[in-house]
Amino acid sequence: ETAVFQTPNYHVTQVGNEVSFNCKQTLGHDTMYWYKQDSKKLLKIMFSYNNKQLIVNETVPRRFSPQSSDKAHLNLRIKSVEPEDSAVYLCASSSGNSDYTFGSGTRLLVI
């Protein structure tokens, strides 16, 4: 099956902890992304990773960092989570001018 796969589906953690989410795509795409979807369903792009080039949305706090081993994987690490980080994190991939394919998301709850 070719798709974008994310783990875990759901994660609960306490303020100040570090978390890491995984994303893998088997579509052969050359670019991967992380989006944050808040409680109002607003989708905000966080990062783009292509050919070892990382592009960061300037509004993303420094405690967020993407990590990639190859073009099929783009993980997201959050150092010292804060309550406002509670959201759904969506991974996506694309190639050229194609549409983006999204994973099923990781829901993070910070307590």
Place this chain on the structure above:
Amino acid sequence: AQKVTQTQTSISVVEKTTVTMDCVYETRDSSYFLFWYKQTASGEIVFLIRQDSYKKENATVGHYSLNFQKPKSSIGLIITATQIEDSAVYFCAMREGGSWQLIFGSGTQLTVMP
């Protein structure tokens, strides 16, 4: 800077009717790509249809079609013969030709009633 606006927060229709969802965009780029996505109740985001700025003909895929009005910077989504399972949140999105970002509107909740 690019921007996508969906003013309709929610729409309710009776099944088998036609619904139109509005979307306007802002860009200074002459080349851009417009997309519509659907997010189901499970949270899955699915690509539906796209319109490339240089194409004059409105795109059509199954029972989805677009009303592309370039002078008005408008890209409406038309769903004909709606079905209960079309109930979802619909997002309009745009990417400029030279940009790395796919920017989304705030979404329109569609409810299709029997």
